[in-house]
Amino acid sequence: MGNGARWRRLESEILFTGGPKDRIRLAVDQAVRPDGAIVAYPHVAAPDSVRVLAVHHGRVPMVTQHHYLHNTEITDLPGGLIDEGEDPADAARRELAEETGLHASWVYPLGVVATARSASTETAHLFLAHGCVLGETNLDAGEAVATKWCSWQELAEVDVMAVYGAIPQALADAASLAAVQRTQAPMRAVGGALPEPHDDLPTAAYAAYTVTELRDPIADERLTLVWLDLAVGRYPEGASILAELERAYGGPDAERAWTRATERLWALSQGA
Template structure:
């Protein structure tokens, strides 16, 4: 069975009848699709199109590198692992190395893909490729001109406390913390 057939159930497929573009921005586009449902009726689906992103669980001396930055949709700062969107045609591995260096100043020649996952499949096609390195080396940051953040390092215990306190509230960073914890228990990245 091919990989793209694994998540197919033809009895549940929806056929796209038309697509109406609504908005095209720098990062996302929004469209409304009219679909034919399995029972023959039609419905609309609001879809956010996204180029994809990368995130890096980077460990330095058994501490996780994180960045704190303001997130406008939530009107507050968030503590997150380094991450960013893919440029058009960019290889996710190269993007992961780029984002790690740009946001933290650290670099690593040993990035390993942990997992790729969809952030909100009910309305968006954004996929995040989560990489890990336990060999992060310090260097120089290269932030974008509109990017303001602070870099710090957390122990596993501190990361769990940040989750409990709500300072870490995004899925990619929580997933990274849980993967790191599992690694400490098994010695393997899952």
């Protein structure tokens, strides 16, 4: 498509302003189509949002709440609108803490998606979060959120699992599904297939050991930490190893921490 094949706005009229802090507007533009025709283009001008895929002790939190426009309960990843002037990464941390009580030490950007590209200006910023400490939730007025913790397999294979009734509600939010998809690729690159939820500790620990033993020196260690958490974080011994790695991340003791983690995971894989 050449540069000439673009829409062009002539003028815009705001018909209604409302929502949180009056940041949602119903607008009608007079626009020129690529074929030269002038048309009215109604749309919703909305603030950008965030969706956060957090991993904590081998599990991922999902939130379910009733959504007025669809008149049904929708399950998605934690998230919400970005405050005016707020950095998207800060909004991701804030929304995660408000809805689940998880306070993340870092978030990893997964890119953006247009949530309703022909009807709304909203763009969703996607993040992976880790190094979390669990605290109290702090919901906004009017929110009634139920949190469900699931395994990576339940989340990544959610459509198949839902068909067979393994979970009551599958992810029904496009931005959340995009965050899962964009997490799958780096997880496969870091360590391949993750241990199954039914695997015992020695089996899961051996899979994690191979990842720490063969750790790519130029790979982003934050993604390796997430993979390890999904592999062994559900076990107290694994959570202890991950906590030490998180504390040492980026510091002078980081390499020694990785060496200790490798040794401990090998011992666990041997049943020690």
